[in-house]
Amino acid sequence: MATTDPADPTNPTDASESATATDAATTDVVLETRDLVKRFGELVATDEVNLAIERGEFRSVIGPNGAGKTTLFNLISGALTPTSGQVVFEGEDVSRLPPYERVKKGIGRSFQITNVFAGLSVRENVRVAAQSVFDDRISWRDRFLRGAGDFDDINERTDWTLDQVGLRERADERAGSLAYGDRRRLEIGLVLATDPQVVLLDEPTAGMSREETRATMHLIDDVLADRTLLLIEHDIDLVMNVSDRITVLDRGRELATGNPDEVAANDAVQAAYLGGER
Numbered sequence: 206m207a208t209t210d211p212a213d214p215t216n217p218t219d220a221s222e223s224a225t226a227t228d229a230a231t232t233d234v235v236l237e238t239r240d241l242v243k244r245f246g247e248l249v250a251t252d253e254v255n256l257a258i259e260r261g262e263f264r265s266v267i268g269p270n271g272a273g274k275t276t277l278f279n280l281i282s283g284a285l286t287p288t289s290g291q292v293v294f295e296g297e298d299v300s301r302l303p304p305y306e307r308v309k310k311g312i313g314r315s316f317q318i319t320n321v322f323a324g325l326s327v328r329e330n331v332r333v334a335a336q337s338v339f340d341d342r343i344s345w346r347d348r349f350l351r352g353a354g355d356f357d358d359i360n361e362r363t364d365w366t367l368d369q370v371g372l373r374e375r376a377d378e379r380a381g382s383l384a385y386g387d388r389r390r391l392e393i394g395l396v397l398a399t400d401p402q403v404v405l406l407d408e409p410t411a412g413m414s415r416e417e418t419r420a421t422m423h424l425i426d427d428v429l430a431d432r433t434l435l436l437i438e439h440d441i442d443l444v445m446n447v448s449d450r451i452t453v454l455d456r457g458r459e460l461a462t463g464n465p466d467e468v469a470a471n472d473a474v475q476a477a478y479l480g481g482e483r
C-alpha cells in the first residue's frame with residue numbers, strides 16, 4: 206500500500222484537519238478541502254470539512270449511513286458544487302470545475318458511478334477513457350495528418366492500461382460479456398487510463414465475497430499503489446488493513462482523522478461509530 210509516514214502532526218482527537226491544511230507548504234498535500242459545506246435545504250450533509258491529503262497517501266473515509274461520505278466524494282469529483290468552502294487540487298481551487306475538467310487535471314473516480322459501455326469491446330472502453338484525457342494533448346497538425354483512431358499516444362496508453370489490469374487477452378471481447386472479476390479489472394482500467402493523481406474509490410468491494418474482496422484490493426494495490434487513494438468503505442477490517450490514515454465523518458462533520466490505531470482508540474469515534482450500531 207502507499208507509504209506515507211502516518212506520524213504526521215494531525216491530532217487524531219482533534220476533529221479538524223485545519224492544522225495540517227496550514228502545513229501545506231511544508232508537507233506535500235495534493236488535495237485539500239477547506240471549510241467545505243454542502244447543504245440540501247435545511248440538511249447540512251457536509252459541515253465545514255477540512256481535509257489535507259498527502260501525495261501517495263491511502264486515506265479512507267468511514268462513518269455511519271448518512272454521514273456524508275458520498276456527498277464529500279461528489280464535491281471532490283465535481284458531481285456537486287459546494288454551498289461554501291473549497292476543493293483545492295495541486296494548489297488550485299477546482300470547486301467550480303465540472304467533473305470532466307477535474308478528471309483532466311488528475312482526479313479520477315471509480316466504482317458506483319460505473320461507465321462501462323457493455324456493447325463496446327474492452328479495448329474500446331479503455332480507449333474512450335484514455336481519449337477523454339489525452340485528446341487535448343494531440344496537436345491539430347496530428348489530427349489533420351492522421352485519421353481518427355490512429356493517435357499513437359492514445360493507443361499506447363490503451364495498451365499499457367490493458368496490460369496493467371491484465372486484460373490484453375480479452376481486449377476484443379464485448380465488455381458486457383466479461384465475468385465479474387474481469388469487469389472489476391476493466392473498471393479500474395477505466396480510471397487508470399485517465400492517468401489520475403488522486404483516485405476516489407467508492408465502495409470498490411460492495412457486494413463482494415471475501416475472496417473477491419481480497420482479489421480486488423490486491424489489484425488496487427498492484428495497479429494504483431503509486432497514486433493517492435481516497436476510499437469509501439464500510440468494511441472496517443479492510444479499512445484498518447489498507448489505510449495510512451482514516452477520516453471519520455458523522456452527520457457531515459469530521460469527527461477524527463488519524464492512523465488506524467489512533468482512530469480505533471478515539472473515544473468520540475467509538476461512541477459514534479465503532480461501538481454503535483450502523
Ligand SMILES: Nc1ncnc2c1ncn2[C@@H]1O[C@H](COP(=O)(O)OP(=O)(O)OP(=O)(O)O)[C@@H](O)[C@H]1O
Pocket residue numbers: 245248250268269270271272273274275276277
Ligand atoms: N441530492 C440530495 N438531496 C437531498 N439530500 C441528500 C442528497 N444527497 C444526500 N443527501 C442527504 O445527505 C446526507 C448525507 O448523505 P450521503 O449519501 O453523503 O451519506 P453517506 O455517508 O454516503 O451514506 P451511506 O453510507 O448510506 O452511503 C444524508 O442525510 C442524505 O439523505
